[in-house]
Amino acid sequence: MTMTGLVVIAISGVTALSVQREQNTFHQEWKERASLLLDTLEVVARDPLYDLEADVLSQLISALAQNHPLLTSGHIYDSDGRIIADLHRQGPVYATQSSPLGQRLINSEPTVFIWQSQQLVAGRAIIAGEQRLGAVSIGLSTAPLQQKVARVRNQGIVIALIAGGLGASIAVVLSRSITTPLQALVVATRKIAQGDLNQQVPIQSHDELAVLAQSFNEMTSRLQQTLSLLQAHKDELEQRVQERTQALSEAIQHLQQTQTQLVQSEKMSSLGQLVAGVAHEINNPASFIHGNLTYASTYIQDLLDIITLYQRHYPNPPAGLQEAIDAVDLAFIQSDLPKLLQSMQVGSDRINEIVRSLRTFSRLEEGDFKPADIHDGIDSTLMILKHRLKMATGNGIQVVKHYAPLDPIDCRLGQLNQVFMNILTNAIDALQDQEAAPSSPSQQPPTIEIRTRSLSPDWIAIHIFNNGPSIDTEIHSKLFDPFFTTKSVGQGTGLGLSISYQIVTEHHRGRLYCHSKANWGTEFILELPTHHPDETMPDLAAADR
Ligand SMILES: Nc1ncnc2c1ncn2[C@@H]1O[C@H](COP(=O)(O)OP(=O)(O)OP(=O)(O)O)[C@@H](O)[C@H]1O
Ligand SMILES: [Mg+2]
Known part of the structure; x- marks a missing residue:
């Protein structure tokens, strides 16, 4: 104007x-x-x-x-x-x-x-x-x-009027041609200020405004590029942080597992050493007894035969001798002594059996996979736990075994004994807790049932069942977590099942799971490959790497 x-x-x-x-x-x-x-x-x-x-x-x-x-x-x-x-x-x-x-x-x-x-x-x-x-x-x-x-x-x-009119029209046209792109620029700038960088202004002329619009468009494009670069960097950083966090949590988990394993294996190793020591100490004197019993039996039998011969040749001994024979009741000694020797033999055999079991159990340090009889492992563990099978009332916990004829399997028997020990101890604890709880008197005698079976030529299964209380469904998923326990402080560390899980699944490439139902009981099932895992299960071994 x-x-x-x-x-x-x-x-x-x-x-x-x-x-x-x-x-x-x-x-x-x-x-x-x-x-x-x-x-x-x-x-x-x-x-x-x-x-x-x-x-x-x-x-x-x-x-x-x-x-x-x-x-x-x-x-x-x-x-x-x-x-x-x-x-x-x-x-x-x-x-x-x-x-x-x-x-x-x-x-x-x-x-x-x-x-x-x-x-x-x-x-x-x-x-x-x-x-x-x-x-x-x-x-x-x-x-x-x-x-x-x-x-x-x-x-x-x-002329002035025409010029004025023309001037006004030109001014309007000119101002439109300037203000319209400027307004578009202002709107775009505001949107950018609000964070919407997807802004391009149209270029409709070839003047300075067009240059300005071009520069503006270039600026928004560069801003977008820079922002996407920043975003990519941010994503990468987040990814890295996530990876590090993951690695860290894996390391912590690994550390925790190693720690729990150390604690447990220390515990088991001490027990194993004790058992091995006891077995060794008993073994020597027991061997004397067992070894000499045969000779003692022969000698005694010889002596008895001679006494019988004497009696046949001298049916009427002098009065003094007859008195002594009557005093000791020689006839009873003659008939009872072989029975006594027989029972001593049985006892000695039993001691041998126990020593053998103790030795089987204490094979903890034997690290290599070796063919071993699973049933031996279970029996030796039961033997160690025998004293715990007694109950305050009744006949104690009944142990029922259903063993299938199984060939020896490649395993670390010492470690598997540790698993049997943990599962059986838990079963005994559960049954004893049930008996101690006055509110739920058991209808049936407390029983532990151990069943073995062959799943295939390559796999066997061991079921360890007890008819004690069931496990709540909420804690079912936590059973194998390290340090998870429902027992009071000092009674349980919560490591038994987590260590067992590790031994079965990681060391033996097997499976360990649990079934529990109210009014029935709780069963732990171990499934184990019969052959060395690295040879028989290359896929799993490869997956582990
Ligand atoms: N047979 C079972 N019946 C009922 N509950 C069980 C049975 N076995 C395990 N549990 C439950 O699982 C929990 C974890 O068992 P785990 O053996 O890992 O630890 P713990 O027995 O408590 O302690 P630790 O074995 O280290 O002395 C137990 O506290 C118990 O609540
Ligand atoms: Mg336990």
């Missing part, structure tokens, strides 16, 4: 200047015209004025008026400045008083020009030698000048 105003002002100025120039030109032209008319009037009026022929002068001035329609007035003055001929009056004029203009003209040398609103009055004195004969004056209408000025002014106004 300011532009339009400036244009209008400029055009008004130009118009004013044009009017001024027209006026100056016109003034000059009118002065020349007036001078010419005065020249003519002076030439024709000189003689009649000299003779003061008022009629002639009047006719002259009328004739002049007829030829020059622009003449508005015309006067001829005598030497005293009185009007003697007037354009607007017919015939001579005999004025009594001199006119001020006439007197001024007579006294002035050059032509006098007086600009009035409607006309230019021009006059001069008529001089003949030294004598001033009079003066002439004419009035020339300035109407053409008014018209010309009005025309120029009107043209100026029209």
Whole structure:
């Protein structure tokens, strides 16, 4: 709008200047015209004025008026400045008083020009030698000048109006062409400020605004690229943090497992050492007894045979001997001594059996996989736990075995004994807890049932069941977690099942799971491959790597 105003002002100025120039030109032209008319009037009026022929002068001035329609007035003055001929009056004029203009003209040398609103009055004195004969004056209408000025002014106004209109339109168009892209830019900038970087402004021209829009679009594209780069870095970092956290938690878990294993194996190793020591100490004296019993039996049998022979050859012994025979009841000794020796033999065999079991159980340090009889392991463990099978009431816990004929399997028997020990101890604990709880008297005698079976040529299963209380479903999933226990402090560490799980699943590539049902009991099932896991289960071994 300011532009339009400036244009209008400029055009008004130009118009004013044009009017001024027209006026100056016109003034000059009118002065020349007036001078010419005065020249003519002076030439024709000189003689009649000299003779003061008022009629002639009047006719002259009328004739002049007829030829020059622009003449508005015309006067001829005598030497005293009185009007003697007037354009607007017919015939001579005999004025009594001199006119001020006439007197001024007579006294002035050059032509006098007086600009009035409607006309230019021009006059001069008529001089003949030294004598001033009079003066002439004419009035020339300035109407053409008014018209010309009005025309120029009107043209100026029209031009100013057109220029103003044009200027305004151009200004609107221009401002639209500038403000519209600028507004688009502002909107896009606001959206970017709000976080929406997906902004591109349209490029519709080839001016500075287009350059600005182009730069803006490039800037948003770069921003987007930088942001996606940052996002990618962030994702990568998060991924790395996640990986590290995962690795850390795995390391912690591994550490925990190692720790639990250490604690448990330390426990088992101490027990194994104790058992091995006891077995060894008992084994020596037991071997003496067992080894000498055979000789003792032979010797005693020989002696008994000799006594029988004596009795046959000397049926009537002397009185003193007979008294001694009666006192010891020789007949009873003769019949009871072989039975006594027989029972000593059984006892010795039993001791041997126990020592063998203790030795089987204590095979903890034997780290390699070796073919071993699973049943031996279970039996030796039961033997160790025998003292715990007694109950406060009744006949104690019944152990029922259903052993299938199984070939030895490749295993670390010491470790498997540890598993049997943990599961059987838990079963005994559960049954004893049930008996101790007054609210739930058991209907059936407390029983542990051990069943073995062959699943396939490559797999066997061992079921260890007890008819004690069932395990709540909420804690079922936590059974194998390290340190999970329901037992009071000092009674249980919560490591038994987690160690067992590790031994079965990791070391033996087997499976260990548990079934428990109310009014039935709890059963742990071990499934074990019969051959060395690294040879028989390459897929699992590979998966582990
Ligand atoms: N036969 C079972 N009957 C009922 N509950 C059982 C049986 N076996 C295990 N549980 C439950 O599982 C929990 C975990 O057993 P786990 O052998 O791991 O630890 P613990 O026996 O409590 O302690 P630890 O064996 O280290 O001395 C036990 O506290 C018990 O609640
Ligand atoms: Mg336990």
